[in-house]
Amino acid sequence: MSGLRSQTHYPLPVSRRLALFVIAIAGLIISGCSQSADEQARAASVPLDKFAGGRPIRVVCTTGMVADLVRNVGGDRVHVEQLMGEGVDPHLYKSSPGDLSRLDAADVIFYSGLHLEGKMAELFERIAARKRTIAVTANLAHDRLIGDENSHDPHVWMDVALWSETTQTVLETLSEFDPTHAAEYQSRQSEYREQLAALDQECRAKLAAIPAERRVLVTAHDAFSYFGRAYQTEVRAIQGISTESEAGVREINDLVSFLVERKIKAVFVETSVSDRNIQALIEGCQSRGHRVTIGGALYSDAMGAAGTPEGTYIGMIRKNVATIVDALK
């Protein structure tokens, strides 16, 4: 920029100035492309105010739950783009060419992690060599996670108190990137954690209305183990913790027996998973003389539409709890 400004002291013909400008831009583009990973890593560690003049931090997130987390901690200091919208299954999601250019333009990338975004793991690894690419679950204590070391259950947002701890990673990342506004991020994070603590209590109180023996959540895929542990709810699912593997006839038959024996009256579909297996479950129960209905659609791995209450994390959890209580109480 200083080069261009100095030229105004010695005016050049417009065409000549334009030519110099084009050469300068071309130079920037070429040097940008040929930057080594080291140089790019250095660029990524420059605090925001040093190169961006205080514009909002460009953040790209994978799921709605992660995007909502970053919006709550970052406030108007962040501009958040979310790759996976309403009803999108993160286990199966593959990045589009449009996603790649968004990721490329981002200052910081947040994803959920623990292999939730199974098809994007390699991409994040590559991008992490040149810019801040952070799994919000990265700093959670392993003894709080469900599953073994190599296959932790990724659905951490289903336990509100545990998800609340991921705000710390977002806080630290934004504060490190933009230290000038660290106090602001800190106060937003504290305020949001208070809201989440209240939500956690609310979930507990509402679910307690369901008699313990009827507090059983049967869903299409195993996204609710953290929910079950946090809110004393028994959880059963047809598919495992990822939707990648197909459910077999045996899994469906076992679950039909479970529903018949326990006289469970409702099962749940998920907004981001096909209801094919749940329908098979209902038909299986019918053929054994036990009537099971669909208790409603739960938000498991994706939030609702933007602009609706379910389009926020708090609204999504509230809606799930209301659906479960209505169907099982």
Ligand SMILES: [Zn+2]
């Ligand atoms: Zn899932």
